[in-house]
Amino acid sequence: MLNLKQSLITAAGAAVLAIGSLAQASEYLVSTDWLEENLDRQDLRVIEVSVNPGVFERGHIPGAVNFRWHTDLVDTVSRDIIAGDDFQGLLQDAGISDDTEIVLYGDTNNWFAAWGAWIFDIYGVENVRLLDGGRSKWEAEGRPLSVRPSNYTAGNIEIGEPNLELRAFLPEVVEVARSENPEVDLVDIRSAAEYEGRVIAPEGVNELAVRAGHIPSAVNVSWGEAVAEDGTFKSADELREIYAAAGVDGSNPIITYCRIGERSSHTWFALSKILGFDVKNYDGSWTEYGNSVGVPVTNLAGTVWGGQ
Numbered sequence: 001m002l003n004l005k006q007s008l009i010t011a012a013g014a015a016v017l018a019i020g021s022l023a024q025a026s027e028y029l030v031s032t033d034w035l036e037e038n039l040d041r042q043d044l045r046v047i048e049v050s051v052n053p054g055v056f057e058r059g060h061i062p063g064a065v066n067f068r069w070h071t072d073l074v075d076t077v078s079r080d081i082i083a084g085d086d087f088q089g090l091l092q093d094a095g096i097s098d099d100t101e102i103v104l105y106g107d108t109n110n111w112f113a114a115w116g117a118w119i120f121d122i123y124g125v126e127n128v129r130l131l132d133g134g135r136s137k138w139e140a141e142g143r144p145l146s147v148r149p150s151n152y153t154a155g156n157i158e159i160g161e162p163n164l165e166l167r168a169f170l171p172e173v174v175e176v177a178r179s180e181n182p183e184v185d186l187v188d189i190r191s192a193a194e195y196e197g198r199v200i201a202p203e204g205v206n207e208l209a210v211r212a213g214h215i216p217s218a219v220n221v222s223w224g225e226a227v228a229e230d231g232t233f234k235s236a237d238e239l240r241e242i243y244a245a246a247g248v249d250g251s252n253p254i255i256t257y258c259r260i261g262e263r264s265s266h267t268w269f270a271l272s273k274i275l276g277f278d279v280k281n282y283d284g285s286w287t288e289y290g291n292s293v294g295v296p297v298t299n300l301a302g303t304v305w306g307g308q
Contacts, residue, residue: 029273030130032143048065117269136231195213196214196300197214260283268280
């Protein structure tokens with residue numbers, strides 16, 4: 001039997017664990033330490049959302065299921081997000097129920113995992129968190145990977161109608177672009193070269209626009225300014241200072257955009273989930289806007305049309 005001192009130590013330790021669990025449940029990020037310690041929980045589902053083919057199959061966080069961004073989280077016929085019925089079926093097949101805690105992670109700086117978090121938010125799924133630092137941090141720390149597929153008993157989660165207040169569409173963005181005194185802050189999270197119009201897209205990508213530049217009134221805060229060297233998000237105070245320096249302080253609604261909506265999902269997460277601002281993600285982004293007829297473009301490099 002435990003003596004009194006050992007009993008007190010054990011009780012104190014249990015209380016600390018309970019408090020830590022409660023604190024973790026109130027956050028939208030989990031650390032790699034926390035995730036590895038909680039992988040055996042039956043009410044936890046880890047989901048990888050990566051964009052590079054074969055990454056998941058070569059090794060993934062043990063117990064994780066694979067949501068393929070190109071086919072699982074988007075409509076494969078229309079340029080659109082996944083339909084509600086399809087999303088509900090995807091979640092149920094992954095063994096997700098209403099009380100399941102969900103952790104998302106992925107490759108490429110967690111961009112597509114953040115897209116996943118945005119989709120989960122649109123459909124009102126709760127208890128969703130992002131692995132801070134994503135796949136890169138997990139691998140850099142030498143944490144376990146598995147090649148075994150994960151199969152779970154079907155879950156019973158049911159989702160409602162999508163909350164389109166989290167999503168910006170072209171007409172709304174054009175209205176802001178044409179406004180003399182816009183009451184919405186546009187945040188272009190692409191590189192300075194893309195924003196200024198020196199390039200249409202990063203080298204090596206296929207999704208292009210015929211025009212270069214940015215949406216009028218948009219400020220440029222590259223997604224990378226929100227993270228530390230290890231890919232984890234900077235503190236709320238640091239983030240608030242970074243965006244305030246660009247004139248974005250949360251006093252106006254915000255629309256984020258990039259090229260196809262994945263990098264802007266990352267900034268959407270920082271602004272909405274960490275800072276609590278009112279934010280929409282414009283997933284049409286520059287490949288829609290820069291290819292649209294009759295919309296204004298600001299170009300600082302003098303290369304408006306096709307880089308000419």
